[in-house]
Amino acid sequence: MTKNTSIASLGEFGLIDRLTENWPSFQPSTLKGIGDDAAVIAAGDQVLVVTTDLLLEGIHFNLMYTPLKYLGYKAVVVNLSDVYAMNALPKQITVSIGISSRFTLEMVEELYQGIRAACEKYQVDLAGGDTSSSLTGMVISITALGTAAPGEVTYRSGASPNDLLCVSGDLGGAYMGLQLLERENEVFKVNPQMKPKLEGFDYILQRQLKPEARYDIPGIFKNLDIRPTSMIDISDGLSSEILHLCKASGVGCRLHEDKIPYDEQTRDMALEMNINPLVAALNGGEDYELLFTIPIADFDKVKNDTDITVIGHMTRPEDGAMLVTGAGALIPLVAQGFNHLSK
Ligand code: ADP
Numbered sequence: 001m002t003k004n005t006s007i008a009s010l011g012e013f014g015l016i017d018r019l020t021e022n023w024p025s026f027q028p029s030t031l032k033g034i035g036d037d038a039a040v041i042a043a044g045d046q047v048l049v050v051t052t053d054l055l056l057e058g059i060h061f062n063l064m065y066t067p068l069k070y071l072g073y074k075a076v077v078v079n080l081s082d083v084y085a086m087n088a089l090p091k092q093i094t095v096s097i098g099i100s101s102r103f104t105l106e107m108v109e110e111l112y113q114g115i116r117a118a119c120e121k122y123q124v125d126l127a128g129g130d131t132s133s134s135l136t137g138m139v140i141s142i143t144a145l146g147t148a149a150p151g152e153v154t155y156r157s158g159a160s161p162n163d164l165l166c167v168s169g170d171l172g173g174a175y176m177g178l179q180l181l182e183r184e185n186e187v188f189k190v191n192p193q194m195k196p197k198l199e200g201f202d203y204i205l206q207r208q209l210k211p212e213a214r215y216d217i218p219g220i221f222k223n224l225d226i227r228p229t230s231m232i233d234i235s236d237g238l239s240s241e242i243l244h245l246c247k248a249s250g251v252g253c254r255l256h257e258d259k260i261p262y263d264e265q266t267r268d269m270a271l272e273m274n275i276n277p278l279v280a281a282l283n284g285g286e287d288y289e290l291l292f293t294i295p296i297a298d299f300d301k302v303k304n305d306t307d308i309t310v311i312g313h314m315t316r317p318e319d320g321a322m323l324v325t326g327a328g329a330l331i332p333l334v335a336q337g338f339n340h341l342s343k
């Protein structure tokens with residue numbers, strides 16, 4: 001009997017698990033396959049990390065308000081972020097594009113100006129790719145390659161109970177930037193004469209349209225003399241990423257609501273739109289900050305660092321993955337994230 005299981009019921013991660021479960025490995029050089037921000041491959045006295053991301057028009061980006069130049073930049077950055085999340089340094093990218101007849105040479109050149117700007121900023125080389133026509137819309141797939149010393153690679157799986165949970169930068173900004181762009185786009189669709197009201201929100205708009213990867217974090221770790229025990233980048237929202245760390249490390253966690261760092265513009269826009277900034281941080285995603293754990297003995301090294309905030313700690317697995325609210329209540333963290341497959 002043929003079954004017709006809906007993919008939406010599995011969700012993105014359920015589908016990946018289902019497709020790849022019991023997958024055999026033939027090469028001893030594959031140190032880490034599926035299940036982290038990047039695969040890790042032995043290559044002489046170094047390891048190679050490899051990560052790939054697929055961006056689809058209408059799912060991941062809206063060209064009504066996304067300049068192609070920024071889109072090209074962001075498409076590179078989101079991949080580099082996964083390389084930094086392994087505590088590795090990105091070196092090369094490949095870029096594959098699908099374009100429909102709606103796009104002109106000038107438009108694709110603009111996309112590539114953004115790709116080039118990111119290559120220059122992060123000092124990575126464009127090493128190849130593939131080009132195809134598409135029936136509708138634009139498709140961009142980028143693969144990033146990076147290197148690290150074997151002992152330096154940081155996986156999702158190294159956290160222990162009592163480790164401190166830390167995050168770089170601030171959260172929720174990209175989501176509030178997206179809400180602002182979506183709102184102004186709706187206004188524009190009704191009345192194209194209306195000028196979009198975007199003044200005063202340059203930071204959250206930049207967080208959404210032209211994010212940066214935390215290339216500075218490996219240097220900060222060196223300066224502070226810390227070695228994260230586990231790490232992941234925040235692409236799908238804090239909840240989902242914390243649950244990845246907990247699952248891969250076999251631990252639970254306590255995330256403290258009142259420790260989550262926000263920028264003032266994120267708070268202001270959340271207030272204006274009647275959205276709890278906590279929701280933007282937990283479920284919004286696309287912040288491309290790094291989430292990592294460190295031994296509790298390293299607290300003094302990070303406590304005064306303005307780039308790093310301690311937002312909680314890991315626990316025994318039986319204690320669950322919990323948000324501790326400002327009022328002291330415990331609420332289980334759930335992975336909502338950007339689950340495109342269930343939309
Ligand atoms: P990230 O959010 O860091 O980009 P993902 O959540 O997309 O990572 O992917 C989780 C893991 O599953 C990664 O190791 C990725 O390489 C792997 N993966 C995702 N999709 C597929 C697929 N279709 N086939 C095989 N592996 C996949």
Ligand code: MG
Pocket residue numbers: 037081082085232233234235
């Ligand atoms: Mg990632």
